[in-house]
Amino acid sequence: MKELSLNILDITENSVKAGADLIHITLTETDETLTVAIEDNGCGMTPEFVEQVKDPFCTSRTTRKVGLGIPLLTLAARQTGGDVAIESKTAEMDPVHHGTKTSGLFYKNHIDFTPLGNMIETVCTLIQCNPHIDFEYTHTTPKGEVRLSTKQMREVLGEVPLNTYEVIVWIRDDLTEQYQSV
Amino acid sequence: MKSLAELAAIRERMKDKVVLREGVAGTRVVVGMATCGISAGARPVLNTFVEEVNNEGLADTVTVTQTGCIGICQYEPVVEIFEAGKDKVTYVKMTPDKVKRVVAEHLKKGNIVSEYTIGNAQ
Incomplete structure (x- = not known):
């Protein structure tokens, strides 16, 4: 992957496939680190499955849907001295708070840090393709914060789908404006 | 931050369109993601x-959406176009420039850009 924002898009697709209807994408930056957390309320994974998804060579046919996404994110984190952690609960383990949280820690000043790239395009792509899912996007930097809440947008938009072209343009412009001040 | 009032204005403009859109048997553009x-x-x-x-x-007749792995990873980015009453068309190794031609020729005029289809892939 050329940009971390593509890894983030890819990992969030796992949450889509897990049947989540609410996905939090949270980026937190300090001067030295970037933490990426993708948290969903989808079907979750068993502890055995969580172990398997970290290993690209251990995928059987039934686990193929996970494939290389997690290993690629892990590679990108580890090559900066960071790592990836996955917490997950299936609906059987916890009927109320089930889902998966994938977190990656990256050291930004390491020479092998992959640039974050274009998060605006990642967010727009996710909303374009999944208008029925709610996304809570937060990117905190030392200079300030960028936020987008589709729940809040939905309250204003009513029955108008989130992937209406004018709405996607509004999201792109809104995030672009917010990013100019951080 | 942009104002939510602009969203409310979009809602007002879309009022009649939403009904229209649901009644249309449209074309689906599906991108492998x-x-x-x-x-x-x-x-x-x-x-x-x-x-x-x-x-x-x-925009009223064409929806753009995603799917998972189509199974021909060496030909990605893969795009499938589904039109009612017609065979599915699979475009491979797509780029933004190729997309512009597919929209102008296939979606707009109904002429398949055969040089980008999987049948012509090297």
């Missing part, structure tokens, strides 16, 4: 489709 597709450049391909479909005034 699994790990293979994303790493090969599916994100700009999908977003160029969204933009060009709107620029050509086709």
Whole structure:
């Protein structure tokens, strides 16, 4: 992957496939680190499955849907001295708070840090393709914060789908404006 | 931050359109967005489709969406176009420039751009 924002898009697709209807994408930056957390309320994974998804060579046919996404994110984190952690609960383990949280820690000043790239395009792509899912996007930097809440947008938009072209343009412009001040 | 009032204005403008859209048997453009597709450049391909479909005034009849791995990862980014009553068309190794031609020729005029289809892939 050329940009971390593509890894983030890819990992969030796992949450889509897990049947989540609410996905939090949270980026937190300090001067030295970037933490990426993708948290969903989808079907979750068993502890055995969580172990398997970290290993690209251990995928059987039934686990193929996970494939290389997690290993690629892990590679990108580890090559900066960071790592990836996955917490997950299936609906059987916890009927109320089930889902998966994938977190990656990256050291930004390491020479092998992959640039974050274009998060605006990642967010727009996710909303374009999944208008029925709610996304809570937060990117905190030392200079300030960028936020987008589709729940809040939905309250204003009513029955108008989130992937209406004018709405996607509004999201792109809104995030672009917010990013100019951080 | 942009004002939510602008969203309310969009809602007002869309009032009649939403009803119209649901009644249309439209064309579906489906972009493969699994790990293979994303790493090969599916994100700009999908977003160029969204933009060009709107620029050509086709947004009411064409929807752009995603699917998982189609199974031909070496040909990614892969795009499938489904039109009612017609055979599915599979375009391979797509780029934003190729998307512009597919929208102008296939979606707008109904002429398949055969040189980009899987049948002509090297």
